[in-house]
Amino acid sequence: MLFNSLQFFVFFICITALYFALKHRYRWILLLAASCYFYMAFIPVYILILAMLIVVDYVAGLLIENAREKRRKWIFITSIVVNIAMLAIFKYFMFFNSNLTAFLHIFGQHNPIPLIKFILPLGLSFHTFQAMSYLIEVYRGDQKAERHFGIYSLYVMFYPQLVAGPIERPQNLLPQFKQEHHFDAGNLKSGLLQMAVGLFKKVVIADRLAIAVDYGFGDYTNQSGLSLTIAALLYSFQIYCDFSGYSDIAIGAARCMGFKLMTNFNTPYLARSVSEYWRRWHISLSTWFKDYVYIPLGGSRVTIPRFYLNLMIVFLLSGLWHGASWTFVVWGGLNGIIVIIEHSLGKLKHKMRLPQVHSRVKEILSITIAFLLVSLVRVFFRAPEIGQAGEILKRIFTMSFNDVINLSLNSNELYFSLFLIVVLVLFETRWPKITEMKTTKLGYYLLMAGILFSCYLFGVFNYRQFIYFQF
Amino acid sequence: MRKRWLFTFIGLLFLALYTMSSNTHLMMDLLEKRSKVSSAFGADRSRYGDLYYMCFLPQYKSSNRLLENIKPDSVFDKKREINLYAICNSYLLSFIQTPKVFAGVKKYWQERALNPQSPVLDTTQKNILLLQVTERSVMMFLYADRIIKNFKPHAPQGPSDTLKYINKYEIPPFPLKEQIFSPRLNEALEFNLFDYRFITPVKELKATINHKFFGRISPGVVISPDNKYLFLSSTVKKSAISSSFYPLSDAQINKLIASFNKLYTHYKEVVGFDEVYLSIIPNPVTIVAPEMDTYNNLLPRIQQNPDLKVPTIDVYEKFKQARQPIYQYADTHWNNRGLNLWLEEVNKKLINN
Numbered sequence: 001m002l003f004n005s006l007q008f009f010v011f012f013i014c015i016t017a018l019y020f021a022l023k024h025r026y027r028w029i030l031l032l033a034a035s036c037y038f039y040m041a042f043i044p045v046y047i048l049i050l051a052m053l054i055v056v057d058y059v060a061g062l063l064i065e066n067a068r069e070k071r072r073k074w075i076f077i078t079s080i081v082v083n084i085a086m087l088a089i090f091k092y093f094m095f096f097n098s099n100l101t102a103f104l105h106i107f108g109q110h111n112p113i114p115l116i117k118f119i120l121p122l123g124l125s126f127h128t129f130q131a132m133s134y135l136i137e138v139y140r141g142d143q144k145a146e147r148h149f150g151i152y153s154l155y156v157m158f159y160p161q162l163v164a165g166p167i168e169r170p171q172n173l174l175p176q177f178k179q180e181h182h183f184d185a186g187n188l189k190s191g192l193l194q195m196a197v198g199l200f201k202k203v204v205i206a207d208r209l210a211i212a213v214d215y216g217f218g219d220y221t222n223q224s225g226l227s228l229t230i231a232a233l234l235y236s237f238q239i240y241c242d243f244s245g246y247s248d249i250a251i252g253a254a255r256c257m258g259f260k261l262m263t264n265f266n267t268p269y270l271a272r273s274v275s276e277y278w279r280r281w282h283i284s285l286s287t288w289f290k291d292y293v294y295i296p297l298g299g300s301r302v303t304i305p306r307f308y309l310n311l312m313i314v315f316l317l318s319g320l321w322h323g324a325s326w327t328f329v330v331w332g333g334l335n336g337i338i339v340i341i342e343h344s345l346g347k348l349k350h351k352m353r354l355p356q357v358h359s360r361v362k363e364i365l366s367i368t369i370a371f372l373l374v375s376l377v378r379v380f381f382r383a384p385e386i387g388q389a390g391e392i393l394k395r396i397f398t399m400s401f402n403d404v405i406n407l408s409l410n411s412n413e414l415y416f417s418l419f420l421i422v423v424l425v426l427f428e429t430r431w432p433k434i435t436e437m438k439t440t441k442l443g444y445y446l447l448m449a450g451i452l453f454s455c456y457l458f459g460v461f462n463y464r465q466f467i468y469f470q471f
Numbered sequence: 472m473r474k475r476w477l478f479t480f481i482g483l484l485f486l487a488l489y490t491m492s493s494n495t496h497l498m499m500d501l502l503e504k505r506s507k508v509s510s511a512f513g514a515d516r517s518r519y520g521d522l523y524y525m526c527f528l529p530q531y532k533s534s535n536r537l538l539e540n541i542k543p544d545s546v547f548d549k550k551r552e553i554n555l556y557a558i559c560n561s562y563l564l565s566f567i568q569t570p571k572v573f574a575g576v577k578k579y580w581q582e583r584a585l586n587p588q589s590p591v592l593d594t595t596q597k598n599i600l601l602l603q604v605t606e607r608s609v610m611m612f613l614y615a616d617r618i619i620k621n622f623k624p625h626a627p628q629g630p631s632d633t634l635k636y637i638n639k640y641e642i643p644p645f646p647l648k649e650q651i652f653s654p655r656l657n658e659a660l661e662f663n664l665f666d667y668r669f670i671t672p673v674k675e676l677k678a679t680i681n682h683k684f685f686g687r688i689s690p691g692v693v694i695s696p697d698n699k700y701l702f703l704s705s706t707v708k709k710s711a712i713s714s715s716f717y718p719l720s721d722a723q724i725n726k727l728i729a730s731f732n733k734l735y736t737h738y739k740e741v742v743g744f745d746e747v748y749l750s751i752i753p754n755p756v757t758i759v760a761p762e763m764d765t766y767n768n769l770l771p772r773i774q775q776n777p778d779l780k781v782p783t784i785d786v787y788e789k790f791k792q793a794r795q796p797i798y799q800y801a802d803t804h805w806n807n808r809g810l811n812l813w814l815e816e817v818n819k820k821l822i823n824n
Contacts, residue, residue, distance in 0.1 A: 005657050006656075006657050006660040006661055006664065007489075007656050007657050007660060009660075010485050010488055010489050010492075010660055011489065013481065013482075013485045014482050014485035014486045014489060015482075017478045017479075017481035017482035017485065018478065018479070018482035018483075018486070019478075020474070020475070020478040021475055021476075021478035021479040021482050040652065041652050044648065044652065183474060183478075409685075410685060410686045412684050412685055412686075413684075413685040413686070413687075416684075416685070456673070456677065457676070457677050457680060458680075462690075
């Protein structure tokens, strides 16, 4: 069920209203049933995979809590392996197998493992990571194992964040299912507003930019360098509006029922370095890797080479988390290299005791450079093959300003898209956060009506799936 | 407490809306009923043409869709003794309301090719089978075996078991999965929530902004070069197999011919029809604006193919020569003038048979 569909609109109103109509002790049943239906609306049978994961992790959580040292460790490792095995089978099997075939082919050998194609269950990486977060926290003793099977299932399956996050932590989400939420008009208003803003980002900005981006990347051999540069820059805004729009709808939908999900984005394109960008983009995933991979590896409190190795491991894993393809690995690796270079330069500057200059111009320049770097590296994220990404980058770096722009948008639509991007940037920087705005009742209704009417009038309604659903 | 009742009411109301919209049979009945309502709460879905409904461009809004009554001259003085069976699509299903428009036809039966049907076939009578298809869906006939599997006329089981005219398309029950997770749900919800005549102007405003400002219309529709017609984009886009400009190879044509021949042999020699005719209705773009690209000549390549055994009812040339419009401007179908021209050709064949 897509957030940008009428099906979700009706489903959401129905479930939210029934949630407040029911007594607290029955609400988890409603939410769990709704979440199952929500998930099954994509491919029903895949709920079995999710159910298996839930059972395994629920039992593992209880066993870990009650077991002693060595046994405890083994149960924890086994349960983590089961979770990773699920990802490995459904997401990475094809990738590893095809690479094995290619590798064996070099030595004239035949790969005996048959090539089996699995359809990736929707949001598998998201809910597996959320489930693993629970196991790790229970193992560390920072979270009590959940005894209520229904509540635990809901922790993994809560429909607003089931397929594309935010990847929640048990300490934040589990207690909220037990806490009775009374109807709060303030929560409802701010939740609905955040959902409307998310919908605007998705249907008005992301899906319109997608027309140009798809055209540019799809027909890259016939595109000029300038066209591809614009397509790459537009893609940055498309993916931001697509994913942050999704997160806004998820967070807003949960908020209407009184749940507070974690923030996933913090104006990432205003970051002054790529390192800072990664602290502002997909925060729930970045902090997951930080808490469960980077810090256990030693973080920055190790020798410099080990620190850089830790960074590279995290970025390569992050790349692989996004997709089973070398393009994602390269994308993660390049981001890691840039972050390491930034760190080295910062250290060098510190050693040389260069004066710290704070100026508006420097800030804008830093923001621009970080944005350009992120956008260029993201070509690997968007292109289906490394060779294709390389060709696109080659054309970008040899572009001429005399190049013809041909991105299937007429000049009006291109200017309108740029206008939308300016509105987005201004909106997220100059103005106070819209969800925190204090408005009169009339002002609120006018604002909502304006956003929704703009969504209808300027939205592209092709029921296009959210980009992050594929992960 | 009062709030709880209010939430219960809202929740159940939207649950009812959701459930109702998931029921395709119910939605089809509702569509039929609401399309006839002319107040602000009626539906505009089939009022101004299916292509208008896809794009909502106000300049193509015309309620004057059917121009004249169907009165083919050739039918009145002929003795009615033929049972005519038509495997057809909406070009006939939506337009033919009576067997009287066919010369010499006593009983008429029509159904879609891929719907399972088993009408009575009394071989003591004169039975003619008409295979009618539109140019855009002619490839469907590659699956001759599926048609043979679905369309299985049977001998009468008793004196009262005679051929019955089917006017209404009966939808078979949907599988449980489709009843719970209806693939048509969004369309049905759109119909229930926003398909009201008083909302149409807003849809037209959106369409006009998109067209005038961004040069965009609904991806399902293409405007003709003279701006008079809307065409279904799958009949114009070269990459679509249903397009008049899709480059069809000789091998593909030969496969089609073989498939038609298989049907002909099966229904004439095995099943026992007295004659089988093939009639392919040209895509509107083939007749109205063939200059939009290079026509793949599908119709002449089939109809004039020396290997084709099935006698054809050829309207391609006749349509090309027509001086007045034969297709609706904002609909995928012909107007009554087009239908009349086609009927004249059909009736010539029936009279000569």
